[in-house]
Amino acid sequence: MVVRCVHQRLVPTLRRRIPSTSSPCRTYATGFESENPLRKTGLFDFHVSNGAKMVPFGGWSMPLSYGSVGQVASHSHVRTHAGLFDVGHMVQHKFRGPRAAAFLEKLTPSSLAALPYFSSTLSVLLLPNGGILDDMIITKHADDAFYVVTNAGRRAEDNAWFRRQLDDGEWKDGVEWTVMDGWGLLALQGPEAAQILQQHTSEDLSKLVFGRSTYMKVSGVNVHVARGGYTGEDGFEISIPPEHTVQLAEVLSKPPVQLAGLGARDSLRIEAGMCLYGSDIDESTSPVEAGLSWVIGKDRRESTNFIGAETVLAHLRHGPPRRRVGLTVEGAPARHGAKIFAQDGRDYLGDITSGIPSPTLGKNIAMGYVTSGHHKKGTSVAVEVRGKLRDAMVVPMPFVKARYFRG
Known part of the structure; x- marks a missing residue:
C-alpha cells in the first residue's frame, strides 16, 4: 500500500507558511493505494468486459488501461482523436436555495454572484488556514441552483466540511444540499470529441463553448453536458442518470473513440499543467502558492468574508513564500x-x-x-x-x- 505523507514531504523552512489543520500524516487517495472495501462506479462490469486493468484509486476500483493498449498509445489517441474516460468516481452535488450562492462564496474565493447562468469555474474549498481542502468545479444553473463536482479521494473530508458549515444556524432553511450518488460521469476528450458527440444529439454543439454547460438529449437520454475537462483538449463531461450510464458508455465508446484509463488521464493532465489533489495541492497549500490566483474573484480580493481570506489575501498582496x-x-x-x-x-x-x-x-x-x-x-x-x-x-x-x- 502506498501511503503519501504529503504534510511531511516539505522541509520545515518551506512548510511553515500554512500549518496543516489535520494530522501530520494522512493517506490521500490520489494514487494506486489499496483501500478496502473499494467502491465501484456503474461502469465496473463494462470496464471488465472491455479488458480493463482495474486498480484502487480514491477508494474506487478504476480502470488504469484497457487490453493491450499502453498508456502512451492511449495518451496519443486522446491528443489526436478522442478518448472516453469514466470519471463517475467524482462526487457530484447540487446546492439549491435562496442562500446557496452566499454559502458557496463563504467556502470558496470565487465570484459566483457574477457568474453567468450555465457557466462553470474551477474553484477551491478553503480551510481557515488558507489551505486547500479540495479543488472543485462549480457550475451555476440559476441564482439559487449550483452543480458542483469534487474529488473522490476527498469525499469524506469534503462532505464533513459541507455538513459542518451547513449546521451553522446562519444557513438554516436557506440551502438544500444533495449528493448525486450513483449518477454516471463520462469525459469525452480529444480534437474529435465534438464531431463524435454531435452524431448523437440534435443540440448545436458549436454554440456550447468552453466553460459553458447545458441540458440536452444524447441518444435520447436527458443529460447535463459541460464543455471542458482535465486533459487540455476540447471535450465534454456528461452527467448521466444511473439507469442510462452503461447505455451511453457503449454508444460513445465506438471507434474512433478509445476507452482511456487513469494512466493516460494523469499524463494528459500533467502536460496540461493541471493539479492533482494530494500531489500538487493539499491542506498546506494556498491557491496563490499553487498558481491558482485566477480563481479568486476580483470582487473578493478586498473582502474578508470567505474562509481562509486572511492568508490568501496576504499572499496576493505581498507574494507567497x-x-x-x-x-x-x-x-x-x-x-x-x-x-x-x-x-x-x-x-x-x-x-x-x-x-x-x-x-x-x-x-x-x-x-x-x-x-x-x-x-x-x-x-x-x-x-x-x-x-x-x-x-x-x-x-x-x-x-x-x-x-x-x-x-
Missing part, C-alpha cells in the same frame, strides 16, 4: 518527492509534486514548488533523481498548449 512551477528536467524523469535545489546544488528550494516523460513533447516535464525568487521563467535549477543532480529549468505551463473550443 513559495510557488508552483513547471520544469523540464534533463537526463531522467523526476517523480513526486524529488528534491529541487539551486543550480549549484547547495540551497534546497522545494520538491517535485508530479513528473513524467512527456509523450507529446518527448522530454521530461515536472511540476513542483520552489521558494519565491526562483520561480521565474528560464531560471536554472537542479533536481535530485536517483541520487544524482540533474539540470532543470523553470518553464511556463501548460507544457502542451490547450485546445479548448472558445467559438
Whole structure:
C-alpha cells in the first residue's frame, strides 16, 4: 500500500507558511493505494468486459488501461482523436436555495454572484488556514441552483466540511444540499470529441463553448453536458442518470473513440499543467502558492468574508513564500518527492509534486514548488533523481498548449 505523507514531504523552512489543520500524516487517495472495501462506479462490469486493468484509486476500483493498449498509445489517441474516460468516481452535488450562492462564496474565493447562468469555474474549498481542502468545479444553473463536482479521494473530508458549515444556524432553511450518488460521469476528450458527440444529439454543439454547460438529449437520454475537462483538449463531461450510464458508455465508446484509463488521464493532465489533489495541492497549500490566483474573484480580493481570506489575501498582496512551477528536467524523469535545489546544488528550494516523460513533447516535464525568487521563467535549477543532480529549468505551463473550443 502506498501511503503519501504529503504534510511531511516539505522541509520545515518551506512548510511553515500554512500549518496543516489535520494530522501530520494522512493517506490521500490520489494514487494506486489499496483501500478496502473499494467502491465501484456503474461502469465496473463494462470496464471488465472491455479488458480493463482495474486498480484502487480514491477508494474506487478504476480502470488504469484497457487490453493491450499502453498508456502512451492511449495518451496519443486522446491528443489526436478522442478518448472516453469514466470519471463517475467524482462526487457530484447540487446546492439549491435562496442562500446557496452566499454559502458557496463563504467556502470558496470565487465570484459566483457574477457568474453567468450555465457557466462553470474551477474553484477551491478553503480551510481557515488558507489551505486547500479540495479543488472543485462549480457550475451555476440559476441564482439559487449550483452543480458542483469534487474529488473522490476527498469525499469524506469534503462532505464533513459541507455538513459542518451547513449546521451553522446562519444557513438554516436557506440551502438544500444533495449528493448525486450513483449518477454516471463520462469525459469525452480529444480534437474529435465534438464531431463524435454531435452524431448523437440534435443540440448545436458549436454554440456550447468552453466553460459553458447545458441540458440536452444524447441518444435520447436527458443529460447535463459541460464543455471542458482535465486533459487540455476540447471535450465534454456528461452527467448521466444511473439507469442510462452503461447505455451511453457503449454508444460513445465506438471507434474512433478509445476507452482511456487513469494512466493516460494523469499524463494528459500533467502536460496540461493541471493539479492533482494530494500531489500538487493539499491542506498546506494556498491557491496563490499553487498558481491558482485566477480563481479568486476580483470582487473578493478586498473582502474578508470567505474562509481562509486572511492568508490568501496576504499572499496576493505581498507574494507567497513559495510557488508552483513547471520544469523540464534533463537526463531522467523526476517523480513526486524529488528534491529541487539551486543550480549549484547547495540551497534546497522545494520538491517535485508530479513528473513524467512527456509523450507529446518527448522530454521530461515536472511540476513542483520552489521558494519565491526562483520561480521565474528560464531560471536554472537542479533536481535530485536517483541520487544524482540533474539540470532543470523553470518553464511556463501548460507544457502542451490547450485546445479548448472558445467559438
